Amino acid sequence: MDLKSNHSSPVLTDPAPLSKSRLGLPSNITPCSPAALLYSSSGLYLTIPEILNGKHDDVLVNGWLDSMIASSPPRKKLNKDIISESQVDDNDAAYQTWIINYPSSLNSFHLITNDAKCKMIALFLDYDGTLSPIVDNPDLAFMSSAMRAAVKEAANYFPTAIISGRSCDKVHEFVKLSELYYAGSHGMDIMSPIRVSESFGDHPDCIKTTDRKGKEVHLFQPAREFLPMINEVYKSLIEITNNIVGVKVENNKFCVSVHYRNVDKKMWDQVGCCVFGLLKGFPRLRVTHGRKVLEVRPVIDWNKGKAVQFLLESLQLSQRDDVLPIYIGDDRTDEDAFKVLRESSRGFGILVSNVPKETNASYSLRDPSEVQEFLKSLVRWKKFTTSQTEDIATIKI
Numbered sequence: 001m002d003l004k005s006n007h008s009s010p011v012l013t014d015p016a017p018l019s020k021s022r023l024g025l026p027s028n029i030t031p032c033s034p035a036a037l038l039y040s041s042s043g044l045y046l047t048i049p050e051i052l053n054g055k056h057d058d059v060l061v062n063g064w065l066d067s068m069i070a071s072s073p074p075r076k077k078l079n080k081d082i083i084s085e086s087q088v089d090d091n092d093a094a095y096q097t098w099i100i101n102y103p104s105s106l107n108s109f110h111l112i113t114n115d116a117k118c119k120m121i122a123l124f125l126d127y128d129g130t131l132s133p134i135v136d137n138p139d140l141a142f143m144s145s146a147m148r149a150a151v152k153e154a155a156n157y158f159p160t161a162i163i164s165g166r167s168c169d170k171v172h173e174f175v176k177l178s179e180l181y182y183a184g185s186h187g188m189d190i191m192s193p194i195r196v197s198e199s200f201g202d203h204p205d206c207i208k209t210t211d212r213k214g215k216e217v218h219l220f221q222p223a224r225e226f227l228p229m230i231n232e233v234y235k236s237l238i239e240i241t242n243n244i245v246g247v248k249v250e251n252n253k254f255c256v257s258v259h260y261r262n263v264d265k266k267m268w269d270q271v272g273c274c275v276f277g278l279l280k281g282f283p284r285l286r287v288t289h290g291r292k293v294l295e296v297r298p299v300i301d302w303n304k305g306k307a308v309q310f311l312l313e314s315l316q317l318s319q320r321d322d323v324l325p326i327y328i329g330d331d332r333t334d335e336d337a338f339k340v341l342r343e344s345s346r347g348f349g350i351l352v353s354n355v356p357k358e359t360n361a362s363y364s365l366r367d368p369s370e371v372q373e374f375l376k377s378l379v380r381w382k383k384f385t386t387s388q389t390e391d392i393a394t395i396k397i
């Protein structure tokens with residue numbers, strides 16, 4: 001990736017913003033009744049009752065509503081009283097088949113360390129669902145102190161970055177570790193060390209600033225020009241979803257999350273209608289699906305995968321054959337990072353999931369507690385191999 005040769009903003013040349021195909025809708029259908037949706041990027045001319053009166057026909061429901069449902073698999077029920085034995089068996093059988101292709105990185109730890117022999121591991125960690133368990137209230141997605149200790153210890157041995165959909169500030173508030181690198185807003189807000197190499201240093205979206213400790217750093221914000229638009233959309237979304245019980249709209253600086261986890265399933269189409277309807281007036285914004293969340297973000301060619309490449313370059317690790325990047329994440333947006341690693345044949349992704357999912361990751365872990373165990377195992381292995389190397393060096397002397 002070379003941004004130096006092209007100093008334009010990484011905005012997609014053909015954004016195809018919110019086309020019907022992008023929404024998964026056939027060409028003869030608009031997401032919501034056109035008469036009901038009169039938005040412009042500078043103002044909103046629609047009241048909630050109008051949206052609620054909009055027709056939600058089958059085709060509409062089979063479009064983004066299906067995506068909303070598909071991206072929100074139910075949490076696995078462990079209580080056998082609630083689901084039948086045969087269902088439990090079916091689910092387990094599907095998982096057991098899936099895990100053959102995406103083995104547990106705890107059970108296949110020897111394969112991973114074999115790969116990592118004589119290499120420097122670079123760790124990339126997603127936050128929600130990876131370092132902290134998924135909870136109903138996004139404001140309460142705290143990380144346990146045991147997990148914090150495991151990440152801190154890992155960062156002592158491997159360059160470690162958090163790449164999250166949340167704003168940098170918010171994820172830093174949760175993680176509270178200054179020894180890490182942070183990429184917020186799905187990688188659209190990166191604070192990285194000052195580079196010796198110039199390939200990003202003089203990019204117009206990359207400025208020099210100081211971090212919380214007063215240290216000089218580079219701040220890379222490829223979507224900076226979208227800030228006023230994102231704020232406008234954030235305010236409008238709060239307003240138009242106001243009547244839908246359980247909706248939560250979260251400002252993540254360069255993107256907005258619209259959560260429907262606590263919304264009655266019957267109302268999900270109305271959440272979708274509000275979001276996709278509003279965005280008809282903002283062709284430079286698009287929606288991606290997360291775990292019971294619609295994420296509104298700029299149509300720019302930037303994602304968590306690009307953020308991984310950017311950080312590897314910033315840390316001057318991208319040209320080295322002896323670096324093994326490992327990315328751990330649970331969400332659809334993490335797939336961009338898994339894909340980058342898979343396609344470059346450098347390192348690999350680990351998907352955090354206890355249900356079978358289509359993925360570009362190579363390994364899996366069931367939940368954040370297994371992530372914690374994996375990080376601790378990596379550190380134990382690293383300490384052991386380092387002490388062995390030191391022993392050999394001592395014998396030679």
Ligand SMILES: O=P(O)(O)OC[C@H]1O[C@H](O[C@H]2O[C@H](CO)[C@@H](O)[C@H](O)[C@H]2O)[C@H](O)[C@@H](O)[C@@H]1O
Binds near residue numbers: 137163291292
């Ligand atoms: O990239 P991530 O760090 O995984 O962030 C993705 C989104 O995570 C958060 O939402 C998710 O976790 C919440 C807390 O467990 C949960 O309530 C919600 O349903 C999940 O979608 C966060 O609130 C979003 O802003 C992030 O974009």
